[in-house]
Amino acid sequence: MASLDRLIKEVCEANRALPAHGLVTLTWGNVSGCDRSEGLVVIKASGVAYEEMTAADIVIVDLEGNVVNGGGRPSTDTPTHLALYRAFEDIGGIVHTHSAWATAWAQAEREIPLLGTTHADLSAHPIPVSRPLEPEEVDEDYEGATGAALIEALAGRHPLEVPCALARGHGPFCWALTPTAAVEAAITLEEVARLALLTSLLDSQVAPLAAAVRDKHFMRKHGPGAYYGQP
Amino acid sequence: MASLDRLIKEVCEANRALPAHGLVTLTWGNVSGCDRSEGLVVIKASGVAYEEMTAADIVIVDLEGNVVNGGGRPSTDTPTHLALYRAFEDIGGIVHTHSAWATAWAQAEREIPLLGTTHADLSAHPIPVSRPLEPEEVDEDYEGATGAALIEALAGRHPLEVPCALARGHGPFCWALTPTAAVEAAITLEEVARLALLTSLLDSQVAPLAAAVRDKHFMRKHGPGAYYGQP
């Protein structure tokens, strides 16, 4: 279980990074991590303050949501995280926040258009917004349905090509290979959302970034011949 | 009087929390608490700086506004606080600020529409704005009339269902069971106001949050079967 212990520590630090990067107010956000070899997910307990958080505030659940150990109740958003982990087998970390600029797009019920290279460094696609939920979906399994609608929003694209989506009227979810990388995606998304909103104030009809530049930026960072960062 | 001493300490800390959360500039804000068993209200003295504030800068008044002890003049907004405490018997703390995003809605003389789940986590209703005061009301008892107009703005709803209202042209008032919880409501309101304004920049005609999602969020946090936070 050494890998699980490392994951708990990483999730704990990733949760504490959320307020440090200005992504959360009060307790509105959570990071989880998935240990694929154990089939377990570790996630922040519900309503716990980040500064005071220790490994004891991390709850361990299996991929069906059964609490395996941990002293508290897991985040209310846990079924959303689990739906994403079950659907996206390559991801190992998820972040959910109500970060302001991304949430503004979610509340406006609009995808974030791809307007610049900062966005293309994250994804070569707009950041999608999930469809409205039916009242029955909300009644029966709200958090699970939220996850299902986020998965639908990717329209079959690989989750590492579209590493974020907006839950309509709610806020962003981001995912990556690890919890630490998911926090980096959440930081990036928030800045991308801010840039797109400021841009739209200057020109509400601005054209998307040219396709050649878009693909160049995504590929130089994420493609097979990537040359951003150190080898 | 041990409970009153505890309340003084809590009100003192709650006032100091206002600048720490970016809710106030200079001395523009105040927190009060009500000890229902004693029938007394403790409130920040007028014009005192938060950082230097000690229990000696807290003024104690009865529910009619008579100063019981305390070295200073109470906040000029005291009659507004007292009107709210007399009308809303279940509340024990009130916060008033000129926090920027909420004040922008107050100055625009518009209620804050319910556009997302962050708002629904606070209230299942728009945040109302008080009616204009008549010139005679301003002349005779401005601060008391401000309180009366805030109470009217709730239109008979329970104050814990609508824990905030905007004084028209002025700024927000928030209330809760305790002064600490009222500060949390003020932090939440400011973020809700910011999200709503940013959303309106993307779509000035955006529809309110779907009713099913709105009620789900309010009830999972505040309803009889609430499952947010730790039991």
Add this chain to the structure above:
Amino acid sequence: MASLDRLIKEVCEANRALPAHGLVTLTWGNVSGCDRSEGLVVIKASGVAYEEMTAADIVIVDLEGNVVNGGGRPSTDTPTHLALYRAFEDIGGIVHTHSAWATAWAQAEREIPLLGTTHADLSAHPIPVSRPLEPEEVDEDYEGATGAALIEALAGRHPLEVPCALARGHGPFCWALTPTAAVEAAITLEEVARLALLTSLLDSQVAPLAAAVRDKHFMRKHGPGAYYGQP
């Protein structure tokens, strides 16, 4: 000269307060003070960083701008300060910044409308913007002409009733009885400018604050029967 020494110290601290309150970027701002008994003005040296500033970076000039002592060249805006001190005999401190929200109004060449009680706590009038300068005025004595245009912008009102004005296309100037109070006016103006701009995003045609509320707020803070703050 004890009063002059005290003034130098106050001006030094007031200059250092500008970055602490987010009012300046790099070295774009200055505070001066006037010792009326000596007929001398003390002001920040030009281009000096605030953090490193000591009394040695304060320059002393007479009301005509002759340098009396001090090792450096006074702020380039000194002739503007002097014009204001000569015209407004009751003031003892002036602050000039390029603070972002107030400067946006100056660049838009619009007065700041009186939209809320935060503004009325500062002044019962809109914050005026100065008229365009003629090219000859710019050529002959730009900084002096800037001061003259600010004085004109008050349209004969007392400078303590309109404690700020915007130099068109440039930025705000604020004044008060003391340098410390002028910094407080500059902090207040910046927040008032921000609130007014955010309000205008929600409603670009919003009506000014009701006159009765406006006068009530100004008078309860600055009138003969003022009851804000401690007696």
Add this chain to the structure above:
Amino acid sequence: MASLDRLIKEVCEANRALPAHGLVTLTWGNVSGCDRSEGLVVIKASGVAYEEMTAADIVIVDLEGNVVNGGGRPSTDTPTHLALYRAFEDIGGIVHTHSAWATAWAQAEREIPLLGTTHADLSAHPIPVSRPLEPEEVDEDYEGATGAALIEALAGRHPLEVPCALARGHGPFCWALTPTAAVEAAITLEEVARLALLTSLLDSQVAPLAAAVRDKHFMRKHGPGAYYGQP
């Protein structure tokens, strides 16, 4: 090589200044310096965090991009820096960031209009935006073509008269005599971009700053008879 050692130290400190001034998120920005006597350019390694950066994370290249020493891969934007150094023989430092307000103008594909004296203190011209790149330019030498388009955007003006330009859809590049001065230009540009965007929210058709005031400000700071700062 003492001058090269000093330059490495200066570039290292200039890179660390970027997050301190709020100009970068994560690792999205870089500062370089050029030692003209050696014909060498020192630049940040790609993808390195600013806080951890030491001289060991600085890469040295010649003006054709051959790595001379340094343990890492240089910033992916290095060919853009080199194109600028080859074309602008008087400059000794370059900064590239994705700072939010300047990047919003780049994404809106608009030059930053000259709306106030803060801008005129930096340049007497609008801040230009580069033309769209052809797909073949992107394929063949994207970063070099970005530099060529920035140079074209100056339309023959001297680079110290127009010390910044926006790479279309990407973000700002700024240059100056030294890396330290280039960081100061980047700080100024970001504030100028913010002021211009806020101004455009108040009046999207506002006229540029009067020519006489514009030239006065640029010349009093940068002209032959400059009188801003200390002699």
